[in-house]
Amino acid sequence: MQSSMTSELTSLTVLVFLTLTCSGEPQLIGPTQPMVATRGDDITLPCHLAPATDLSDFTLEWARPDLDPRFVLVRRSGQELEGKQHQSFEGRTSLFTDELKNGNVSLKLSNVKIPDGGTYRCFIPELQKDALVQLVVGAVSSPDIIIAGLDGSSRGVMLDCKSAGWYPEPEVLWLDAEGNLLSAGPTESVRGPDDLYTVSSRVTVEKRHSNSFTCRVQQNNINQTREVHIHLPDEFFVSPCSSAALIAGLSLGQRQTTSSSSSANQSSATGHITVEVDQWGRYIRLMNTSKQEEQLRGCRLKLQVNNTETFMYTFKETNTIKAGKKITMWSSGSGSNDPHIGHLVWTEVKPWRPEDQLQLSLITQTGEIKLL
Structure with a gap:
């Protein structure tokens, strides 16, 4: 019985081959341009026989010549031979079996990985026909902008842009609101053990009409671009924070975070300035524990909620913060009256929740100082 089936399949193969030969030389056709995929995507590597022919009973091979073993997928006698497959492709490859009758031997590759990039060979041994498919794999991530500090000489603002998890290595561009390129320092690039790149760039911007700036990270080989925008109010470009004693106290003090049992607030002691943050989002309080008045002119307080x-x-x-006194920043809509000396309303900030993650820092002419 098996011998009879084998004979029938062989006869069918010879018949199809002769038919194709008589009607014109068959061609196995792949894409003319490289295929591009992003890490984690599913992609189809096209390959089909023309004229269309039923290939259900043919031996079909997909391979990467640079691998050992080289096979990505092998189908023989209607079954996939998993034992011949390179282990890195286990469970991630398949054919469109319903389309084999139409000569479609395209390979579906799931959950694409960086090492999947390379040249693939689609091959039909009985016809001695093959086609090559080039796969380019990339990885992308969104960039972040932080205010790195103030340039005291130009009264400009220093912006840092960073993006981790790219492949291949991208480039970083800074643009103004009109799309004009800005002159920035050299891009720093670090390649991690996972072969992904982390890139960062710094630019100093000066006051202009819109004060809107864009950091663009792009990789032309995989046609991928990610952008992040920032708008700086005019007040950012005034004279920088100049209280040397305050800056020194914040920079050199030992930092710690505690929880008060009475108010359950977060506190951070930084030199002679203590920062208290109400967990219910009503206020942020700066307390001067020194014996001299501290000037806040030109300083900027930055609050990040849940990143x-x-x-x-x-x-x-x-x-100012007088010696031994406090200044409180009330959130908008908190409905509270500050019993202490010095109170301000931060109109853009709404009350946060105890479970929210907060980051607080003071921006001075020497840079950004973390308070919490």
Whole structure:
């Protein structure tokens, strides 16, 4: 019985081959351009026989010549031979079996990985026909912008842009609101053990009409671009925070985070300035524990909530913290009256929740100082 089936299949193969030969030389056709995929995607590597022919009973091979073993998928006698497959492709490859009757031997590759990039060979041994498919695999991620500090000489604002998880290595561009390229420092690029690149770039921007800036990270080989935008109010470009004693106290003090049993607030002691953040989002309080008045003129307070929202407050020339006193930043809609000396309302900030993750920092002419 088996011998009879084998004989029938052989006869069918010879018949199809002769038919194709008589009607014109068959061609196995792949894409003329490289296929591009992003890490984690599913992709189809096209390959089909023309004229269309039923290939259900043919031996079909997909291979990567640079691998050992080289086979990505092998189908013989209507079954896939998993034992011949390279282990890196286990469970991730398949053919469109319903389309084999139409000569379609395209390969579906799932959950694409960076090492999947390379040249694939689609091959039909009985016809001695093959086609090559080039696969380019990339990885992308969204960039972030942080305010790195102020340039005291130009009164400009220093912006840092960073993006991790790219492949191949991308380039970083800075643009103004009109799309003009800005002059920035050299891009720093680090390749990690996973072969992914982390890139960062810094630019100093000066006050202009819109004060809107864009960091663009792009990789032309995989046709991928990611952007992040930032708008800086005019107040950012005033004279920088100049209280040397305050800056030193914040920079050099030992930082710690505690929880108060009475109010369950977060506190951070930084030198002679103590920062208290109400867990219910009503206020942020700066307390001066020194014996001298501290000037806040030109300083900027930055609050990040859950790494998704960023709020900036620029202190006015009249804002000070007297020795042993406090200044409180009330969130908008908190409905509270500050019993302490010094109170301000941060109108852009709404009350947050105890489970929210907060980051608080002070921006001075020397850079950004983490408070919480």
